[in-house]
Amino acid sequence: MAVFKHSSDSALVAPGEGRLGHAPRGHPALPEGKVGVVLANLGTPDATDYWSMRRYLGEFLSDRRVVDYPRWLWQPLLQLVILIRRPFVSGKAYRSIWNQGLDESPLLTITREQTAKLATRLESAFGDRVEVDFCMRYGNPSTDSVLRRLQARGCERILFFPLYPQYGSPTTATACDQVFRTLMTLKWQPSVRTVPAYYRHPDYLEALAGSVREAYEAAQTAPEVLVASYHGVPKRYLDAGDPYYCHCRQTTRLLQEALGMSDEAIETTFQSKFGPEEWVGPATVERVAALAREGRRHIAVISPAFAADCVETLEEIQQEIRDAFLAAGGETFTYVPCLNARDDHVAALEAIARQELAGWL
Incomplete structure (x- = not known):
C-alpha cells in the first residue's frame, strides 16, 4: 500500500495501517475504527450471600428511575430498613434458581449466550469490523467497563441495545442514562445510537x-x-x-x-x-x-x-x-420460557441490530 512521505519523521498512512495520518514516527499504534454492538440487560448480583445481595439491591433501589421518591425520604428507609432485611429474602430467591455449575445467575448465563450467538451472526456478515459485547445496568459487567473496553478495541461507533421490547423509564431509560454518564467522562466520545422499543417488530x-x-x-x-x-x-x-x-x-x-x-x-x-x-x-x-x-x-x-x-x-x-x-x-x-437464546430470537435481534446499524455497516 502506498505511503506518501511528508517529511523525514512523519508519513501519511492509509486507513487500517494502525497510525494516524501525518502522525510522527513512533506514535502509538491506533486500532482501525470499528462498530460495537452492546446488548444490555437489567443486572445480576455477583453471588447470593448477604453482602453481594445488599450491594446489588442498594445500586438497583437507589436508581431514581426505579424509585423516584425524594432522597431525604427514601434513602433512610432504604438503608436502615429495606437493605437490612431484603438481602436475606432476595438471596433465598436467587439461590433457588442459581446456575450452580457456573456460579452465576441464569440471566448472566443466558445474556452471554445471546451475545455469543449474535456475535457469530454479525461477524459472519461483517468480519472483524464489528465487536459484540454485553453489559448490565446493575452489577457486572458494568456499562462503563464494557463501553471503555469496546473503545479500547477501536470501536468509534457503538450501537447500544437495551433488551427491553417495551420502552419503560425504569428499564430502557435508565440503561441509556448509564451510557450517557460514561460518555460524560470520556475525552474522546464514540458515536452512539440506542435501539428503540421493538415490541412491534x-x-x-x-x-x-x-x-x-x-x-x-x-x-x-x-x-x-x-x-x-x-x-x-x-x-x-x-x-x-x-x-x-x-x-x-x-x-x-x-x-x-x-x-x-x-x-x-x-x-x-x-x-x-x-x-x-x-x-x-x-x-x-x-x-x-x-x-x-x-x-x-x-x-x-x-x-x-x-x-x-x-x-x-x-x-x-x-x-x-x-x-x-x-x-x-x-x-x-x-x-x-422467555425467548432466551432461541435461534429465532437471536435472528430477531440481528434483524433489529442491522436495521439500526444502517449507514454504519
Missing part, C-alpha cells in the same frame, strides 16, 4: 408466537387461557406519560393476532409489585387465582417483557404465581 413477534405454539404442543393438557405477565410499574408512571403500560397492552394484542386467539383465550397482567402505592394491574398472582376460581383449570403464563429468564420468571412465576393458581383449584400450569 415482526421477527420478535414471530419468535414470541413460536414459543407459545411449542409450549402448547408440548403441554399434556391444552391451556384454556394464556396469561401475558409483564413487570409492573406504579400507575402514576402511566399518568405521567411513560408508554410502558400501553406497549405491554399492544404486545398482547399483537401476539393474540399472531396466534389467532380469541379475546377470552389471552389476558394481560402485571407482576412484581413493590411498595404501598397503586400499580398498574391486574396483578398476575391475584388474577391467576381468580381464573382458577372461575373454573379455568389449565393456564399458561408467558413473560413478553423479559428477553431472558431471571428471578422474576424462574422464581416469582414458576414458584409463587404457580402456587397461587394451584392453591385456588387450578390443575395444570404451563410456563412458556
